Amino acid sequence: LRKAVAARLSAGSGLDYMPENILITPGAQAALFAAHHAACDVGDTALMIDPYYTTYPGTIRGVGAVPRSVAARPEDGFQPREANLMAAADGARSLLINTPNNPTGAVYSDATLEGIARVAEAHDLWVISDEVYDSQVWDGAHRPLASLPDMFGRTITVGSLSKSHAMTGSRLGWVAGPADVVEQMINLATHTTYGVPGFVQDAGLFALSMGPDMEERVAAPFRRRRDLVLARLAGQQAISAIPPAGAMYVMLDVRATGMSGKDFGEALLDEEMVAVMPGESFGAAAAGHIRVALTLPDEIFTEALDRLLAFAARQMT
Numbered sequence: 289l290r291k292a293v294a295a296r297l298s299a300g301s302g303l304d305y306m307p308e309n310i311l312i313t314p315g316a317q318a319a320l321f322a323a324h325h326a327a328c329d330v331g332d333t334a335l336m337i338d339p340y341y342t343t344y345p346g347t348i349r350g351v352g353a354v355p356r357s358v359a360a361r362p363e364d365g366f367q368p369r370e371a372n373l374m375a376a377a378d379g380a381r382s383l384l385i386n387t388p389n390n391p392t393g394a395v396y397s398d399a400t401l402e403g404i405a406r407v408a409e410a411h412d413l414w415v416i417s418d419e420v421y422d423s424q425v426w427d428g429a430h431r432p433l434a435s436l437p438d439m440f441g442r443t444i445t446v447g448s449l450s451k452s453h454a455m456t457g458s459r460l461g462w463v464a465g466p467a468d469v470v471e472q473m474i475n476l477a478t479h480t481t482y483g484v485p486g487f488v489q490d491a492g493l494f495a496l497s498m499g500p501d502m503e504e505r506v507a508a509p510f511r512r513r514r515d516l517v518l519a520r521l522a523g524q525q526a527i528s529a530i531p532p533a534g535a536m537y538v539m540l541d542v543r544a545t546g547m548s549g550k551d552f553g554e555a556l557l558d559e560e561m562v563a564v565m566p567g568e569s570f571g572a573a574a575a576g577h578i579r580v581a582l583t584l585p586d587e588i589f590t591e592a593l594d595r596l597l598a599f600a601a602r603q604m605t
Contacts (some may be wrong), residue, residue, distance in 0.1 A: 393532020
C-alpha cells in the first residue's frame with residue numbers, strides 16, 4: 289500500500305516518492321496529528337490559515353503547540369497573502385495549509401504557493417500540506433507544495449482516500465515526507481494508533497489500483513452540483529459566492545441580508561429545515577458566510593438550495 293501511495297503521489301507531483309517516504313494512518317486526522325508531532329515541540333507556535341477546517345486548532349493544541357491563525361480574506365479569493373504570512377511567521381515552527389480548501393473551495397494559485405515557499409524558507413518552517421481534496425479540482429490545477437523547488441525537504445504532505453475514493457468511514461490516510469521524518473512518525477504510530485487493519489489496507493490498495501478514472505467518477509457529482517449552484521446564484525441578488533475552484537463545498541456570502549453566517553444558518557434551519565455550516569465556525573475570516581456541502585443527491589440538493597435562496601430573498605424585503 290505504501291508503494292501504491294508513493295506511485296500516486298509521484299505521478300501527481302513529478303517527485304520520486306518511495307515507500308519509505310510514506311506512513312499509512314487511520315485517516316487524515318491521525319496524519320495531521322502525527323505531522324504536527326513531527327514538526328513541533330511543546331510550546332512551539334504553529335501557523336494555520338483562517339478559514340480553517342474545524343479540527344485544526346485542537347490538533348495543534350493536542351501536540352502541545354500553540355495555534356496562530358493568519359486570515360485569508362474573501363476579497364482575495366481566500367488566498368493567503370505572502371506579506372501577512374511573513375509577518376505572522378516570526379518565531380513559528382510550522383505552517384498548515386489546505387488546498388484545495390475546506391471550507392472555501394479555493395485552490396491555491398502558483399503565486400500563492402510560491403509565496404508560501406518563500407515564507408517557509410525565510411523562517412525555516414515545516415509546511416504541513418493537507419491535500420485530501422487533490423482529486424477535486426474544477427478550475428486550474430492542483431500543484432503539490434512539495435513539488436516546488438527546494439520544498440520537498442521541508443514539506444509534510446497529508447492525504448486520504450476519504451474524498452478521492454469515497455472511503456470516509458474506512459479511515460485510511462497517509463503522511464508523505466522525507467524518509468528520516470517518516471521514520472520518526474512510524475515510531476510515533478507504533479506507540480499510539482499502532483496501525484491500520486489489514487482488510488482496510490487491502491481495500492485501499494484495490495481502490496488505488498482502479499486508477500485516475502475512478503477518482504474522476506467520484507468527483508463528477510460534486511463538479512455537477514457546483515455548476516448547479518453557480519447557475520442558480522446568477523438569477524438572484526441576495527447571495528454571492530466566489531466560484532469554488534475545487535473541493536466539495538461552496539462558501540456563500542450572506543452579508544447582503546444583514547445577517548451573520550451563524551444567524552442565517554440557525555434561522556434557515558428553523559424556517560426551512562435546511563442545514564448549513566456558519567462561516568464563523570471556520571474562523572473569523574469567514575464571518576458573514578455559510579458553507580454548503582455538495583453531498584446530497586441532485587434532486588434533494590436542488591430543493592434545499594432553492595429553499596435557501598428563497599429564504600435569503602425574504603431577508604432582503
